[in-house]
Amino acid sequence: MEGVENKKIRKYSRDRRIEFFSSLGMLAPYAILFTLFIAVPVVIAIGLSFTVFDAVQRPTFAGMLNYITLLTQDEIFVRHVLPNTFLFSIIVGPGGFILSFMMAWLLSQIQKGPRTVIALIVYAPSMVGGVFVPVIWRMIFSGDRRGLVNAALINWGIVEQPIQFLLSPTWIMPIIILVTLWSSMGIGFLALLAGILNINEEYYEAAYIDGLNNRFQEIVYVTIPNMRPQMLFGAIMSIVGAFTAGAIGVQLTNVNPTPQYAGQLILNHIDDFGLIRFEMGYAAALSVVLLLMIWFFSKLSYSLFGEKPDE
Amino acid sequence: MNRRRRSKFAGTKINPTTFHRSQVKFYLILLPICVFMAVPIIFVIGQAFKSLGELFMFPPSIIPLRPTTINFRTLFLQSSIMAIPMWRFLINTLIVAVSVVALNMVVTVSGAYVLSKKKYRFTRVFFKMNQVALMFVATAVTIPRYLVVSNIGIMNTFFGHILPIMAIPVGLFLLKQFIDVLPDALFEAAKIDGANDFYIVKSIVIPLTKPALATMAILSFQMTWGNTETSNLFTTEEAMRTLAYFFNSLIAGAASVIGGAGIAAAAGLIMFVPNLIIFIFMQSKVMSTMTHSGIK
Numbered sequence: 001m002e003g004v005e006n007k008k009i010r011k012y013s014r015d016r017r018i019e020f021f022s023s024l025g026m027l028a029p030y031a032i033l034f035t036l037f038i039a040v041p042v043v044i045a046i047g048l049s050f051t052v053f054d055a056v057q058r059p060t061f062a063g064m065l066n067y068i069t070l071l072t073q074d075e076i077f078v079r080h081v082l083p084n085t086f087l088f089s090i091i092v093g094p095g096g097f098i099l100s101f102m103m104a105w106l107l108s109q110i111q112k113g114p115r116t117v118i119a120l121i122v123y124a125p126s127m128v129g130g131v132f133v134p135v136i137w138r139m140i141f142s143g144d145r146r147g148l149v150n151a152a153l154i155n156w157g158i159v160e161q162p163i164q165f166l167l168s169p170t171w172i173m174p175i176i177i178l179v180t181l182w183s184s185m186g187i188g189f190l191a192l193l194a195g196i197l198n199i200n201e202e203y204y205e206a207a208y209i210d211g212l213n214n215r216f217q218e219i220v221y222v223t224i225p226n227m228r229p230q231m232l233f234g235a236i237m238s239i240v241g242a243f244t245a246g247a248i249g250v251q252l253t254n255v256n257p258t259p260q261y262a263g264q265l266i267l268n269h270i271d272d273f274g275l276i277r278f279e280m281g282y283a284a285a286l287s288v289v290l291l292l293m294i295w296f297f298s299k300l301s302y303s304l305f306g307e308k309p310d311e
Numbered sequence: 312m313n314r315r316r317r318s319k320f321a322g323t324k325i326n327p328t329t330f331h332r333s334q335v336k337f338y339l340i341l342l343p344i345c346v347f348m349a350v351p352i353i354f355v356i357g358q359a360f361k362s363l364g365e366l367f368m369f370p371p372s373i374i375p376l377r378p379t380t381i382n383f384r385t386l387f388l389q390s391s392i393m394a395i396p397m398w399r400f401l402i403n404t405l406i407v408a409v410s411v412v413a414l415n416m417v418v419t420v421s422g423a424y425v426l427s428k429k430k431y432r433f434t435r436v437f438f439k440m441n442q443v444a445l446m447f448v449a450t451a452v453t454i455p456r457y458l459v460v461s462n463i464g465i466m467n468t469f470f471g472h473i474l475p476i477m478a479i480p481v482g483l484f485l486l487k488q489f490i491d492v493l494p495d496a497l498f499e500a501a502k503i504d505g506a507n508d509f510y511i512v513k514s515i516v517i518p519l520t521k522p523a524l525a526t527m528a529i530l531s532f533q534m535t536w537g538n539t540e541t542s543n544l545f546t547t548e549e550a551m552r553t554l555a556y557f558f559n560s561l562i563a564g565a566a567s568v569i570g571g572a573g574i575a576a577a578a579g580l581i582m583f584v585p586n587l588i589i590f591i592f593m594q595s596k597v598m599s600t601m602t603h604s605g606i607k
Contacts (some may be wrong), residue, residue, distance in 0.1 A: 013341045019429075021510070022429065022507065022508045022509070023425045023429045023431065023434070023508065024433070026421040026422065026508060026509075026512070027421070027422045027425045027434070027437065028431075029417075029418045029421070029422070030418045030419060030421075030422035030478055030483065031416065031422070031437060033332065033446070033474060033477050033478035034440075034441070036459060036474075036479070037456060037461070037474065037476075037477075037478060038444050038447050038478060039440070039444075039482070040455070041452040041455035041456045041458075041459055042447075042452055042455070042457035043455075044452075044458060044459070045452045048454075049427065057422055060324070061434040063410060066485055069540075073458050077312075086595065098573070103344065106337050106340055106341050107341070108326055109325065109327070109332050109337045110324050110327065110337055110338065111327055111328065111329065111334075111494075112326070112328075112329060114338075116594070118341055118345055119350050120590075120594065121345050121348050121589065122344070122345070122348050123348075123526065123590070124348065124352060124587060125351070125552070127354070127512065127535070127583060127584055127586040127587055127590060128539030128582075128583050128586075129536070129583065129586070130581070131537060131539050131555060131558075131559050131582075132537070132579040132582055132583065134356045135355075135562055135576075135578075135579050136354070136576075136579060137351065138378075139355065139358060139572055139576070140351055140354065141353070145369050145370075146366070146367065146369065146371055146556050146572075148354060148371060148373075151369060151370040152370070154370075155370045160431070165380060170457055182347070182348065182351065185348075187481070187530070187597075187604075190597060190598065190601045191601045191602045191605075192597075193598070193603040194598050194599075194601035194602045194604065195601075195604070195605065196604070197325070197602075198324050198602045199324065199325070201326075210314045212522055212551075220593065221398075227605070228605070229604075229605020229606050229607050230601075230604055230605045232605065232606040233606045235354050235606045236446055236606070237445075237481075239446065240445070240446055240447075243448045243451070244448050244449075244450055246450070248419070248448065254563075258501050260369065265451065267450055267451070270451070270453075271316055272451075274453065274454045275454075279389050280454055283454060284455070287451050287454075287455075289498065290448070290451045291448075291451055291452075294446050295446065295537060298446045305606075306606070
């Protein structure tokens, strides 16, 4: 009798072991790729940021030198790149997120048929693909009379000579922001739309019986609290989108640096040092600063929409 | 009092089934935004079908007056007189896209199943790591990624195109959330019947997560189809590059050529249309996946 029990226990523990190793094995392919191409590059960036490295000789340890240079010597970074990146990421990140939410909410207020069509039109620009977005907008803001905007302005008699939009330090930043917002309604936007549509109608009904009066209250007290997880996902996607699009200024103007550094963002600065000047250690320090910025914005999103422990 | 509240609620209904006058104000906001989103795309489609004369016309028309396919023909002609014909790039892209979509699906579905249904310490830790990686921006660490690729010896191979973009944290995340909703009882029953994990993934998880898998396929396809990063950095051989990269360099060269705008528009259109068509066919599946996209 006891022998049978023991056998059962042994078989059970063997099954458990098999299950453990098969789980490990099934996660392994993804985990290896994840480690190699996502985790390791981040670790390398952090490591290189403490070195001087010209891509030819071995990196030599330099302590905090790159970071000190960044803050005290790199005038372009402090005077142009940092403020530009800050302005750009605030408007395109949180601003783009609010815009996505507003669009999703407006769409949830109309019928399914027109909603599907409009949602497709809004989502379509995000499918153009990073490389071809600047191609389209270069045609629209082209500095001669054939550019769509210049043609319209001349035709309506607002200006006489075409404006050199893409070469102008005043215009380049607003254009970069406009173009990025245009192409930013991606899966974050779809997640928000799905989240709003998925809220149980009875919550609204109950809230109105409890004394809700208008749509604004509806958004604040019913919609947002009930789709916090989607809000968080949407926020992260907006932030990632904003920083991924950070090379757009150079793509639009076709020169790095952009005219008078007016459209220079941190990604361009990284490319400038990493791929043009081959100061890899310094470029890595810039990458770390960029990753910290993304991390900061994400933390902010988590504290706004993440699950609170006391709830 | 009660009746008034009810009627007010009926007026503010979310996801309405019929048209009501009160919806007009929403259309008044939505339509201008729609125009802003659509005009650049319509304009570029128009450019692609304009003749040389029309490209130089002032004022430029948004819709071509006499549509022609000359830009597409020039695009193909220009690429056929080059050392490497365009079909080579197209085949490269197709090989890469099909491999990434298929392999990403296999790798992600088995990983997501483990993360969702197995309660080990390593599954919890890894899922947290993946969640942090949702904010990963590949372009921020271009140089370290190059160092990894060149050190593991996959430069100038198809692996160099495929492996670096195969792990997509958002894909794993969405799929795991989707599997979370499947009842545990289903998996326990299968296990009692003696099914192993591979069998469970094959005959339970995959059939039941089709919408999420379709969404992932779309995401990974879009990422691969328009990708120039791998050709740019992980390839030095011309013949190993992809269509998006080729078009991109063609456009950079075409900027100075007469009629370059038409050719650029044609190339952009070729890159955009597959994404659009696939999305239109799959959009209901994507939306049902996005319902589970929340981060808790």
